[in-house]
Amino acid sequence: MRTIGIQEIEDIAMGAALLGAGGGGDPYVGKLVAMDAVQACGPVTLLDPDEVADDALVIPIAMMGAPTVLGEKAIGGKEYQTLYDMVSQYFGKKIDAFMPIEAGGVNSMLPIAASARLGIPLVDVDGMGRAFPELQMVTFTIGGISATPMALTDEKGNSVIFNTITNKWTEELARAVTMSCGGSVSVSLYPMSGAQMKQYGVKGIVTRSQRLGEAIRTVKDCADQSPEERFLSFTGGYKLFKGKIADVLRETRGAFNFGKVVLEGIGEDKGGTAFVEFQNENLTATVNGEIRATTPDLICLVDVETFAPVTTDALKYGKRVLVVGLPCFPLWRTPAGLELVGPRYFGVDTDYIPLEERYKGGKG
C-alpha cells in the first residue's frame, strides 16, 4: 500500500502514455483530470493486488470512444459517482476498490480521479498491460470473465447498463451507444472479485507506468549512457526505426481513430522509410518494406529528444520520432490471446512473431 499524489500522477501519466502504444488518449488531458481530483480531495491509496480480499468487489473505471474526441468533450465530475451507484445498486453491495482497465494517457488517469473523488482505493493492476481499441481485448476475457454488467454514462446524464452473452457483444452494443452519445463516454465494466483480479490481471502496471515515467523525466541525468541508450535499456525496448514524420493519414470511423503514419529515416536510418498503421493503438511497424513488429507487442513512437511518447492523435508532419517495440504481457502470446488481439483480428494478414524472435541478432 502506498499513496499517489501530484508527482506520482505526472510520472504515471507519462509512463502509461508510453504503454498506450499510440492509443489511450492524451496524457495531458488525463493528467489534469487526475491532478484536479487529488488537489480537491487528497491523495489516493494504491493497493498491491495481493492486499485485496478474494471476495472484494473491484471495478475498472474508464472512458470509451475515439481518443481524439476525449479532449474535445468536457469530462464531468459526477460520472464516477453515477457509475459507482449503478454497479453498487446492481450487486446490492458496496464497491471495495477501483482499477484501470488499460494503460494509457487517459485511462490510467481516470481511475485515479475516481478514487480520489470517491475516497476508494485503487489497485495496482489492469487488464491489458498496454492499450487496445476494443473492450473485449482484456486478459479477463481469456479468463472467461464477463464484461457485464457494464455501466455507461455520458456527461449529459444518460446512463445504460448492459448484460450480454459475450464480451464481443458488449463491445458491439456499447460502441453503438458511445457513438450516439457523441463519441466518448465513461464506463465501468468487468466488475470482478478480488480473486479474479489477482488471477488474470496484469499486476503492478501502475507502478511500472510510474517507473517508466520517472525514467523518461530523468533520461538526460545519466552520465554513463546517452539518453537514447538509457531510454532503451530502461524500457527494455527494441529500436525499430528513427525518422521524421512525412505523412499522416487519419480517419475517425465507428468511434475509432484509424490511420497510418509514414516516416523518412533520419540519423542511422537515413535513406530508409517506414510506416506504422493504427486503430487507436499502433498495430504494425513496417521498415523498408518489411514488417518488424505487430500487435500484441507494443509499438511506441517517442520524441527523439525528450523520449516523451507521441500518441496517434498527436502525430504531426515533421516531428522526429523513435519507433520502439516493447514485448507484450505473456498471456497475449497464447493462442487465446492472439485470437483476441493478434494481427489477423485487425485485418493484417501476417503471423504474429514475437519481437525477441524478430530481433534475435540484436536489439536493432
Added chain:
Amino acid sequence: MRTIGIQEIEDIAMGAALLGAGGGGDPYVGKLVAMDAVQACGPVTLLDPDEVADDALVIPIAMMGAPTVLGEKAIGGKEYQTLYDMVSQYFGKKIDAFMPIEAGGVNSMLPIAASARLGIPLVDVDGMGRAFPELQMVTFTIGGISATPMALTDEKGNSVIFNTITNKWTEELARAVTMSCGGSVSVSLYPMSGAQMKQYGVKGIVTRSQRLGEAIRTVKDCADQSPEERFLSFTGGYKLFKGKIADVLRETRGAFNFGKVVLEGIGEDKGGTAFVEFQNENLTATVNGEIRATTPDLICLVDVETFAPVTTDALKYGKRVLVVGLPCFPLWRTPAGLELVGPRYFGVDTDYIPLEERYKGGKG
C-alpha cells in the same frame, strides 16, 4: 374486465393493423405469436383502465425496429420473462399489468402474448391510438412521463437498461442498440403508475381495434350498404383516393423503413394520381398534386375488395387499394402533440390541417 381468446385476437390484429396507419408490422406475424401463447397458456384478462389501481405498476411491452425485419427474425418466448424480470428487479416490486404502447399488427399482439405467457392482465389502453416510428412519440411524453428505465432484450439473450435525460435520448440510444442487435428487439419502456396510465393513455384502444376488425371481417354482411360505404361509416374514415399501386420506393435506413408508394387512379379516381410517403407509418397523402392528409391523422391503405389493411411492408405493384384518412387522438392536435409528431418533425414542410377541416365540404 373481459377475456381475450382466439377470435378476439383475430379481430384485434386486423383492426390494430388498420390503426397502424401502414406501420406496426405484419398482423399475420403478430397474430400467430399471440395465438400460440393463448393456445398454450389460456386466454388473457383484459382490464378496463379504470379497473387498475392508481398505485399499480403497469408496463408496456413492444418490439422496436424496422417492421420489415420482424418477420425475418424469430420472436422467442423468453423475452417477456426477461423484460419482466429486468423491470421488476429495477423497481423492487411486482408488475401488475402489461399494456400495448401502440396500435399495430405486431405491437398490439405482443402484449397479449406476454400477458398469456406470464399470467398477467392486459390493460385496454395504449400511448398513441395508432402507430408512430419513434419511441418518444407517445401521449406519455406530452404528460412528462419518462420512457426510462427502459428494458431491451434480443432473441440471443443480450439485454440493456437505459436511463436517459429525455425520451428523445432514449430513442437515440435504444435505436442504436436495436440496429446493432440486427434491426429488431423486444422492449419495455414507459413503466408507469395506474394513475399516469389513466391520465394520459388512449383508453379503450384494444376494444376499438377489435370492433374495427369485426367490421372488416363482416364488411360484406350488410344488406343496406355497399362494403365500401359500410367500411367508411364504421371507421369514420375519409376517402382520400382509390388507385392501383404503380410504384413502390423503399429503403431500410437507420432501423426504419422509409419510402413512397405511387398510385394510379381507378374507378371514380380514374385519370388521377396520388402518392403516400412513409417512415414505417404513412406520413402524407398527396392527391393530384395536393396534400390531402398528414400525420398525425391516420393515413391507411386498405384492399379495395376485402378492406384488409395493407402495411407499408406489404405494398406491391398492381395491388388495388383505397386510401383512407382517420382523425387522430385529440392530444396529438395540441401544440405539444404536433411538435412530437406533426409533419414538420418528419421533414415535411407543411402545416398540419385536421382531416375534418380539409374535407369540410364532405367526406371525399
